Amino acid sequence: MIIPSALALVVGVYLAEAYFAYEVWEIELGTGGRIERAARDAGADWDSRTKEEMIRDMIAEGKDTYPTFAPSVYWDVNGLAYKGDRIMPFGGVSRSWAVFCQEMGPWSAYPTDEYGFNNPLGLYKKGALDAAVIGDSFVNGACVEPGDDITGIMRSEGIKAVNLGIGGVGPVTYLAVQREFAKPVEPKIVFWVFYAVDIRDSVAEVQSDILKNYLDDPDFTQNLAARQDEIDAFLRDYLATEYEKRLNQLTELRQKRREIITARLIDEGLRLKRVKERLRNMGGRDEVTEGREEQKLGLLKTALQRAKAETESWGGKFVFVYIPDWYAYHGGYDTYGIKIDDNFLLRQDVLKMVKEMGIDVVDVEGEIFDKHPDPLSLYNWRTYGHYTPEGYRLIGERMAAEAEKILADRESGSGTDATSN
Numbered sequence: 001m002i003i004p005s006a007l008a009l010v011v012g013v014y015l016a017e018a019y020f021a022y023e024v025w026e027i028e029l030g031t032g033g034r035i036e037r038a039a040r041d042a043g044a045d046w047d048s049r050t051k052e053e054m055i056r057d058m059i060a061e062g063k064d065t066y067p068t069f070a071p072s073v074y075w076d077v078n079g080l081a082y083k084g085d086r087i088m089p090f091g092g093v094s095r096s097w098a099v100f101c102q103e104m105g106p107w108s109a110y111p112t113d114e115y116g117f118n119n120p121l122g123l124y125k126k127g128a129l130d131a132a133v134i135g136d137s138f139v140n141g142a143c144v145e146p147g148d149d150i151t152g153i154m155r156s157e158g159i160k161a162v163n164l165g166i167g168g169v170g171p172v173t174y175l176a177v178q179r180e181f182a183k184p185v186e187p188k189i190v191f192w193v194f195y196a197v198d199i200r201d202s203v204a205e206v207q208s209d210i211l212k213n214y215l216d217d218p219d220f221t222q223n224l225a226a227r228q229d230e231i232d233a234f235l236r237d238y239l240a241t242e243y244e245k246r247l248n249q250l251t252e253l254r255q256k257r258r259e260i261i262t263a264r265l266i267d268e269g270l271r272l273k274r275v276k277e278r279l280r281n282m283g284g285r286d287e288v289t290e291g292r293e294e295q296k297l298g299l300l301k302t303a304l305q306r307a308k309a310e311t312e313s314w315g316g317k318f319v320f321v322y323i324p325d326w327y328a329y330h331g332g333y334d335t336y337g338i339k340i341d342d343n344f345l346l347r348q349d350v351l352k353m354v355k356e357m358g359i360d361v362v363d364v365e366g367e368i369f370d371k372h373p374d375p376l377s378l379y380n381w382r383t384y385g386h387y388t389p390e391g392y393r394l395i396g397e398r399m400a401a402e403a404e405k406i407l408a409d410r411e412s413g414s415g416t417d418a419t420s421n
Contacts, residue, residue: 035103038381044105054099054107065097065109066239068140069116072168072201078208082234087222088210090166090177091116093235094228100167101143103380104388110146113162115181115228116235118149123162124185124225131161131403132182134174135193136201138323139165142386150193153396159403162187170201171303176214178307180224186314189406191399192307196325196345196365202299203292215302218310290338290346297349301357308359317406320354321399322347324365326384329375362402368394 039046049057051067058065069092074080079088092098094116099109113119118141123129133139133151141149141163147156151163162185164177174192182190206212213220224231290296304320311318325345327334334340342348347365354361369375376382378391387395 034383035381035385038383039103039105042381044381046105047102047107049107051099051102051107054109058097058099058109063097064093064095065099066093066235068092068098068100068167069235069239070168071166071173072204075204075208075211079210080234080238086210087231087234088176088208089116089231089235090173090180090224091228091231093232093239095121100140101137101386103143103385108141108143108145110141115225116232117181118146118163118165119151123160124181126185128160129162129185129187130159130407131189131191131399132164132178132185132187133161133191133193133399134164134177134182135191135321136165136169136195136198137167138195138386138392139163139193140167141165141392142167143380144386144389144392148389148392150392150396150399153393154400154403157397157400157404159400161403165193168201170198170205171300172202172205172211172215175303175307176211179214179221179310183310183314184225187316188410189317189319189403190307190311191319191321191403192304193321193323193395193399194350195323196328196347199290199296199300199346199350202296202303206299215299215306218306293346293349297346297353300350301353304354304357304359308357317360317410319360319362319402319406321362321395322351322365323395324369324375326376326379328365329369329379330384362398364395364398368398 036046047054055065055067069089071079071088071090074088079086092112094112094114096112096116097109098112098116098118099107101108110118111120113121114124131154133154139150141152146152149163149165151161151165154161162182164181166173166177169177171192171194178190206215210222308318327340328344331340334344338344351361351363369378372378372394378387378394380386380388
């Protein structure tokens, strides 16, 4: 009959809209629940403790333990109030334990180095380091055991490397971290490991005058490495008292955001917004684009110019490493309705710009993930999140090989261009 068939079509269309909208809702509001469900469905031994419970249990075991410190929490308020001024720490509490994240099942935690990063002690010796590896949570080592992170793999391959990764940051913070912690020890190579989504972070980062100063003034520094004792004292007190208040504020903001996003998605769903977007895109009329492309690329370019010049000022080699987002292999469209194509997240624009700047490139997406028989298997539980230990291993080994080549060229004095295409 015509009426039931028409009704079935309408129901089917709205079910498709509901599916697309739910994916947006879940990923925009956090992937934790999605990953936990996937892990449990796969039979993983999932630690049911909260991060706070994990921290308390580690303290009970006699370990001085804190949550990982997230500078991005303070971008919009320009850091933290400190002695009548503002400060933006990047590492956590030194010589302690940091509880990071949970995707594989257990919580990941690591002992921190002299500046609160995920490294063994004793690496920061001027002129002795082969490489400093800078980036976001993928460099930090989310959510794997110490040593299974990219830099840990490089060290296992014989490269003397230090991990300067921080969760949730972008290229402006990369520059700041390089100046504060890499520049004083002058590593032979500086690797910027650029996660595809980080193209969006710089717009938020420059809300902070402190971070913007690193872009605007090549001599600007907070002298953080020399102030670690006072930063430790400050962070111990702050993480025990004020940090939770700030997180509660953000939780309230997230709840408001949840309500706003939910109401928006219901309204858009009734109008079949995402179904219509996909139909338009199928017809070649893409309406949803990245947005602020010129600003994002401009901020990245300025940060790269500063970082490259700074590295070369002490005779080091600057290398840009591009690592992919899950959506590159999920296909279709992201949560914003942006079509996943070759220039998703401005990938081609970024790589073209970097190469035109004379910067060596290791394209992990093109060299490793695209050639892997099952690239989604390199993401935890094949869903949106971080890489598996195998994913990190492949990247770490590729970067170790790149470092070996650069160091050999340096030793021979050939200075051969190591750019990967």
